[in-house]
Amino acid sequence: MKRLLIVTGGGDCPGLNAVIRAIVKRASQEKDWEVLGSIEAFNGILREPTEIVVLDEKVVAGIHYQGGTIIQTTNSGGPFNWPVKQHDGSWTTVDISDEMIRKIQYLGIDVVVNIGGDGSQRISQALYEKGLNIIGVPKTIDNDLSATDFTFGFQTAVQIATEAVDKLVTTAASHNRVFIMEVMGRDSGWIALNAAIAGGAEICLIPEIPYDIQKVIDRINSRFVKGRGFVNIVIAEGTHPIGGEPVGTKSENIGYRNFRLGGVAFKLLEDLKLAGCTHEMRATVLGHLQRGGVPLAYDRVLAAQYGVKAFEMALNEDYGKMVSYRHPEITSVTLKEAVQKPNLVTLDHALMKTARGIGICFGD
Numbered sequence: 001m002k003r004l005l006i007v008t009g010g011g012d013c014p015g016l017n018a019v020i021r022a023i024v025k026r027a028s029q030e031k032d033w034e035v036l037g038s039i040e041a042f043n044g045i046l047r048e049p050t051e052i053v054v055l056d057e058k059v060v061a062g063i064h065y066q067g068g069t070i071i072q073t074t075n076s077g078g079p080f081n082w083p084v085k086q087h088d089g090s091w092t093t094v095d096i097s098d099e100m101i102r103k104i105q106y107l108g109i110d111v112v113v114n115i116g117g118d119g120s121q122r123i124s125q126a127l128y129e130k131g132l133n134i135i136g137v138p139k140t141i142d143n144d145l146s147a148t149d150f151t152f153g154f155q156t157a158v159q160i161a162t163e164a165v166d167k168l169v170t171t172a173a174s175h176n177r178v179f180i181m182e183v184m185g186r187d188s189g190w191i192a193l194n195a196a197i198a199g200g201a202e203i204c205l206i207p208e209i210p211y212d213i214q215k216v217i218d219r220i221n222s223r224f225v226k227g228r229g230f231v232n233i234v235i236a237e238g239t240h241p242i243g244g245e246p247v248g249t250k251s252e253n254i255g256y257r258n259f260r261l262g263g264v265a266f267k268l269l270e271d272l273k274l275a276g277c278t279h280e281m282r283a284t285v286l287g288h289l290q291r292g293g294v295p296l297a298y299d300r301v302l303a304a305q306y307g308v309k310a311f312e313m314a315l316n317e318d319y320g321k322m323v324s325y326r327h328p329e330i331t332s333v334t335l336k337e338a339v340q341k342p343n344l345v346t347l348d349h350a351l352m353k354t355a356r357g358i359g360i361c362f363g364d
Contacts, residue, residue: 001032001033001034002032002033002034002110002111003033003034003035003036003107003108003109003110003111004023004027004033004034004035004036004109004110004111004112004113004311004314005035005036005037005038005045005052005104005109005111005112005113006020006023006035006036006037006038006055006071006112006113006115007037007038007041007042007044007071007112007113007114007115007116008020008041008069008071008072008073008115008116008139009041009042009073009074009075009078009114009115009116009119009120009123010041010073010075010116010117010119010120010139010140011073011075011117011140011141011291012067012068012069012073012291012292013139013140013141013152013153013291014067014141014152014153014156014157014291014292014293014294014295014296014299015139015152015153015156015295015299015300015302015303016068016069016073016115016139016153016303017060017063017064017065017066017067017068017069017070018063018064018065018152018295018299018300018303018304018307019115019137019139019152019303019304019306019307019310020037020055020060020063020069020070020071020115020307021060021063021064021304021307022064022303022304022305022306022307022308022311023035023055023113023307023308023310023311024055024056024057024059024060025057025060025307026307026308026311026312027311028056028057030315034054035054035055035056036052036053036054036055036109037052037053037054037055037070037071038051038052038071039051039052039053039071039072040071040072040073040074040077041073041074041077041078041116041120042077042078042079042100042123043074043077043078044071045100045103045104046077046078046079046082046096046100046103050103050107052107053071055071064300064303064304065294065295065300066294067291067292067293067294067295068292075119078123079095079096079097079100079123079127080095080097080123080126081093081095082094082095082096097126097127097130098130101127101130101131101132104132110133110314111133111134111135111314111317111319112127112132112133112134112135113134113135113136113137113310113311113314114134114135114136114137115136115137115139116136116137116139116140117138117139117140117142117144117145117151118140118144118145118339118342120136120139121136121138121145121322121335121338121339122339124136124322124335125320125335125336125338125339128319128320128335133317133319134319134320134335135310135313135314135318135319135320135321135322135323136321136322136323136335136338137306137307137310137322137323138151138152138306138322138323138324138338139151139152139153140153140154141153141154141156141157141184141191141290141291142154142184142185142186142187142188142190142191143188143190143191143343144186144187144188144190144342144343144344145338145339145342145343146340146341146342146343147322147324147333147337147338147340148322148323148324148325148326148333148338149324149325149326149327150302150325152295152299152302152303152306153291153295153299154190154191154299155296155298155299156293156294156295156296156298156299157184157191157290157291158190158191158194158195158198159296160286160289160290160293161181161183161191161192161194161195161199161234161286161290162194162195162198162199164181164195164199164284164286164289165181165195165196165198165199165200165201165232165234166199168181168232168284169199169200169230169232172230172231172232173230175230175280176224176227176228176229176230176279176280177230177231177279177280177281177282178220178230178231178232178233178272178277178279178280178281178282179230179231179232179233179281179282179283179284180233180235180265180268180269180281180282180283180284181201181232181233181234181235181265181283181284181285181286182235182236182237182262182263182264182265182283182284182285182286182287183195183234183235183236183237183286183290184236184237184286184287184290184291185206185207185236185237185238185239186207186237186238186261187207187238187342187344188206188207188208188236188238188342188343188344188345189204189205189206189207189208189209189236189238189239189345190343190345191236191290192204192205192206192234192235192236192239193206193345193351193352193355194351195234196234196355196360197351197354197355197358197360199232199234200232201232201233201234201360202219202223202231202232202233202359202360202361203216203219203220203231203232203233203234203360203361203362203363204233204234204235204355204360204361204362205233205234205235205236205239205268205362205363206235206236206239206345206362207236207238207239207240207246207344208344208345208346208347209345209347209362209363209364210239210240210241210242210243210244210363210364211239211240211241211242211362211363211364212241212242212363212364213241213271213272213275213363214275215361215363215364216233216268216272216361216363217272217275217276217277219231219361219363220272220277220279221277224279231279233268235264235265235268236264237261237262237264238261238264239264240264241271241363246261246264247261247262247263247264247267248260248261248262248263249262262285262287263285265283265284265285266283266285268283269281269282269283302325305325305330306323306325306330308330309323309330309331309332310323313332318332320334320335321333321334321335322334322335322338324338
């Protein structure tokens with residue numbers, strides 16, 4: 001009996017359960033495969049006692065439309081950053097990847113499928129270099145992996161953000177207000193850009209284009225006549241003004257190394273006031289609403305394709321690679337290529353041309 005271990009790491013994402021289900025359903029067609037799941041990414045393997053569950057057809061029945069992940073996830077800890085409490089009560093992190101690999105081998109696990117974004121796939125690559133049989137599946141609502149056309153969960157996040165813009169448009173128009181809506185996007189502005197176009201926002205601010213506050217004010221003012229008018233601004237969380245820095249705080253969670261972004265919408269509101277913008281303004285943060293809920297049909301289909309492909313790669317012992325969508329094919333790339341460069345919005349991208357063509361301002 002061969003064993004495959006599924007790991008879901010990083011932030012949760014619509015479609016994770018659809019990938020898990022697809023792997024299990026495809027594996028069930030083979031007579032000598034067992035599928036397991038590690039609770040909370042690699043932490044389930046690392047903990048004592050080990051937290052691993054059997055994933056069979058009964059367990060995954062009907063989970064494809066559910067948000068989140070039935071085996072849970074985390075963006076803290078992991079094999080290269082495991083939290084350890086010291087004698088003085090303080091915490092530090094250590095590399096226990098070699099110990100984890102030995103444990104995986106002891107448990108008779110033949111291959112690991114790591115479903116995650118850039119950070120997760122960097123872990124995959126590092127583990128592969130240490131000799132672990134591992135396959136990656138791209139997952140991130142930010143769509144910031146350049147080795148695949150799309151990541152599952154992105155379209156659902158865009159739909160949620162667009163629906164939020166739709167609701168704010170009517171409120172802004174009713175009150176002659178400026179509404180600033182913050183969406184996710186640490187380094188890339190794909191969610192913001194798509195939601196701004198689809199939702200009809202007048203201004204879109206993204207991490208790739210540092211903005212000039214005066215140009216933002218000029219566009220806002222152009223929308224008002226004798227005090228009447230409205231403006232909707234969509235801003236990605238990693239956005240910053242020219243010469244400025246992203247807004248956020250250092251996480252207090254042990255083993256979590258990312259700078260915790262958030263609050264840029266309120267910062268923009270205050271900066272606009274300080275720069276002389278006198279219109280009534282409100283800010284809202286969409287936050288984790290973008291990660292949750294029922295995945296769209298598009299993301300369920302893509303997730304199913306990824307899951308089937310991942311298992312077939314395991315079947316063929318095609319390790320050290322990540323599943324990839326290159327329209328119209330589901331293929332694969334090396335993990336090294338997968339994390340080589342991020343997928344960022346470029347000034348000459350077709351969507352940017354569309355956005356500028358319908359008059360969206362980027363503050364540049």
